[in-house]
Amino acid sequence: MRLPRGSDLSGLRLQASARSAAFWLFVAPFLIGLLIFNYIPIGWSAYLSFFDAQGTVTPDTFVGLSNYADMLTGPFAQSLLTFSVFALFIVPLTFALALGLAVAVNRIRFARTFFRSVFFLPTACSYVVAAMVWKLSLFSGVRFGLANTVLDWFGQDPVAWLSNPDPPWYWVVLVTARLWLQVGFYMILFIAGLQRIPDSLYEAAFVDGAKPGWQVFRHVTFPQLRPTSIAVLLLSLIAAYQAFDEFYNLLGTARGYPDFGRPPLVYLYYLALGQTQDYGHGSAGALILALLIALVTLAQGRLLGFGRQEA
Amino acid sequence: MDKQPVGLRPGVVGTSLRYLALTVAALLFLLPFYLIVRNGLSTEADITSPEWSLFPSSLHWENITELFDDPSVPMAHALWNSLVIAVLQTGGQLLLGSLCGYGLARIPYKHANKIFYLIVATLMVPAAVTFVPSFVLVSSLGWVSSLRGLVIPGLFAGFTAFMFRQYFLSFPRELEEAARIDGLGYWGTYWRIVVPNSCGFFAAVAVIQFIGSWNAFLWPLVIGQDEDAWTVQVAMSTFLTAQNVNIHELFVAAAVGILPLVLVFVVLQRFLVRGVAETGIKG
Numbered sequence: 001m002r003l004p005r006g007s008d009l010s011g012l013r014l015q016a017s018a019r020s021a022a023f024w025l026f027v028a029p030f031l032i033g034l035l036i037f038n039y040i041p042i043g044w045s046a047y048l049s050f051f052d053a054q055g056t057v058t059p060d061t062f063v064g065l066s067n068y069a070d071m072l073t074g075p076f077a078q079s080l081l082t083f084s085v086f087a088l089f090i091v092p093l094t095f096a097l098a099l100g101l102a103v104a105v106n107r108i109r110f111a112r113t114f115f116r117s118v119f120f121l122p123t124a125c126s127y128v129v130a131a132m133v134w135k136l137s138l139f140s141g142v143r144f145g146l147a148n149t150v151l152d153w154f155g156q157d158p159v160a161w162l163s164n165p166d167p168p169w170y171w172v173v174l175v176t177a178r179l180w181l182q183v184g185f186y187m188i189l190f191i192a193g194l195q196r197i198p199d200s201l202y203e204a205a206f207v208d209g210a211k212p213g214w215q216v217f218r219h220v221t222f223p224q225l226r227p228t229s230i231a232v233l234l235l236s237l238i239a240a241y242q243a244f245d246e247f248y249n250l251l252g253t254a255r256g257y258p259d260f261g262r263p264p265l266v267y268l269y270y271l272a273l274g275q276t277q278d279y280g281h282g283s284a285g286a287l288i289l290a291l292l293i294a295l296v297t298l299a300q301g302r303l304l305g306f307g308r309q310e311a
Numbered sequence: 312m313d314k315q316p317v318g319l320r321p322g323v324v325g326t327s328l329r330y331l332a333l334t335v336a337a338l339l340f341l342l343p344f345y346l347i348v349r350n351g352l353s354t355e356a357d358i359t360s361p362e363w364s365l366f367p368s369s370l371h372w373e374n375i376t377e378l379f380d381d382p383s384v385p386m387a388h389a390l391w392n393s394l395v396i397a398v399l400q401t402g403g404q405l406l407l408g409s410l411c412g413y414g415l416a417r418i419p420y421k422h423a424n425k426i427f428y429l430i431v432a433t434l435m436v437p438a439a440v441t442f443v444p445s446f447v448l449v450s451s452l453g454w455v456s457s458l459r460g461l462v463i464p465g466l467f468a469g470f471t472a473f474m475f476r477q478y479f480l481s482f483p484r485e486l487e488e489a490a491r492i493d494g495l496g497y498w499g500t501y502w503r504i505v506v507p508n509s510c511g512f513f514a515a516v517a518v519i520q521f522i523g524s525w526n527a528f529l530w531p532l533v534i535g536q537d538e539d540a541w542t543v544q545v546a547m548s549t550f551l552t553a554q555n556v557n558i559h560e561l562f563v564a565a566a567v568g569i570l571p572l573v574l575v576f577v578v579l580q581r582f583l584v585r586g587v588a589e590t591g592i593k594g
Contacts (some may be wrong), residue, residue, distance in 0.1 A: 022498065033466055034429070045444035048447065125569055242440060282443040
């Protein structure tokens with residue numbers, strides 16, 4: 001029988017209990033908070049989601065699954081569609097732009113840190129500030145917006161970027177704002193991935209006569225980036241799922257929120273915290289959303305190997 | 312570090328095109344920052360002029376004092392709230408998350424695996440998605456519009472504990488064993504040996520947490536219902552979505568609100584880049 005290092009038989013039991021005491025000393029403060037602030041809310045919501053809970057968190061009218069049925073057929077389902085449109089634009093654009101910038105920055109020798117910093121800098125900016133610049137300065141619907149000024153140079157009429165759902169120009173505003181904010185972050189992930197590719201692969205490609213540029217990128221760089229690529233796709237998808245800040249600040253006005261461009265969290269916000277205070281439907285929606293994200297994350301776990309360190 | 316052997320390097324034309332593209336992209340990326348400064352130092356008339364101009368006709372530094380003197384915009388108080396919340400959340404997360412991570416990584420205990428899975432399970436559901444349930448709990452505790460309500464629920468992010476556990480698993484054991492031979496227990500070893508030798512990682516996590524906390528919007532919006540509890544982001548958002556927008560004042564507020572982060576960012580960028588590259592989490 002092998003004994004733990006530095007122990008003898010008589011001290012073994014004492015040591016085991018001292019070890020559990022030490023374990024709890026380290027783990028308990030975090031774990032207790034996690035149970036109170038993560039598990040209890042979810043459990044409580046699961047309970048509320050089966051009740052008619054308007055303006056109360058201790059309801060008594062049991063309604064079974066009807067909250068869920070309402071959410072899956074009503075405007076909440078519409079909000080999931082809105083999210084899908086958003087994800088369809090933002091995920092591929094983020095991927096392409098982040099990868100392009102990473103490859104370009106990684107290949108240059110002079111001023112590399114400068115360019116990397118510039119593209120990364122918007123990460124320090126909040127969605128609220130970005131929404132402010134986009135709404136009031138870049139895509140202002142009236143004449144002084146920069147985008148409308150540029151359109152004017154080409155003889156085009158000004159566009160009401162945010163107030164008109166038809167044609168849905170507001171997507172241009174929402175997508176470019178998020179692109180600016182998040183591309184630098186994913187670029188850093190790609191640069192880290194590029195730097196993990198061993199030099200010997202490029203040397204081998206050179207010996208095999210691969211042409212520099214597209215061929216090398218297509219057959220060496222891109223396949224080697226596969227784990228990073230999957231991480232970038234899934235992280236940006238999950239982040240898009242939680243979109244709230246820029247929608248709320250770009251489309252919301254003093255008169256309230258328009259009835260277009262509502263992603264799930266915006267819909268839930270107005271449902272549960274607006275006039276209706278409908279915690280029953282709000283909870284059902286939150287749980288549906290949580291379940292969907294958990295499925296995406298599990299898929300990610302399957303693709304990347306769960307628990308392994310991979311960025 | 313150039314990754315490619317000599318034969319694969321692009322020629323002069325390719326390099327020039329690359330620099331040209333990067334320079335154009337860099338100018339586009341910097342434009343929003345410039346517009347914040349431009350609008351913040353302009354008069355309302357300059358900003359709303361139908362003739363768009365890159366430079367304001369004159370600079371109005373007094374806009375800054377106007378912002379802080381305006382009784383309808385509690386900007387100074389909001390900055391203070393944001394600072395207090397960001398510092399407490401960053402410190403709290405580092406302390407609680409690192410202790411838990413170390414316990415899971417290094418102290419053998421028969422139920423350690425079950426506890427680890429309990430933490431990993433929370434990674435599947437981002438906190439933003441469950442803001443309705445969390446609001447129900449926090450409002451039942453009577454913590455709406457309070458510092459407690461703003462800070463405490465955000466302290467227990469499973470990801471922080473998970474990340475620290477992964478980090479401590481690769482911490483060199485020899486250092487700890489030397490400390491144990493010198494008679495230090497787990498607690499002493501942790502504070503005297505492990506923490507001082509992990510400053511780089513702690514700094515990386517701290518920068519990411521601080522930026523995330525300072526820029527957080529949804530939870531401070533939900534909880535900060537009274538003006539007294541507004542953070543910078545909530546204060547700016549309230550005036551952005553208000554009926555009458557005072558544009559130059561709003562942009563001064565934006566400049567003031569991102570200045571601390573730009574400073575943190577520029578000074579500590581190497582930790583930030585390392586943190587992002589190692590953990591892949593979002594600030």
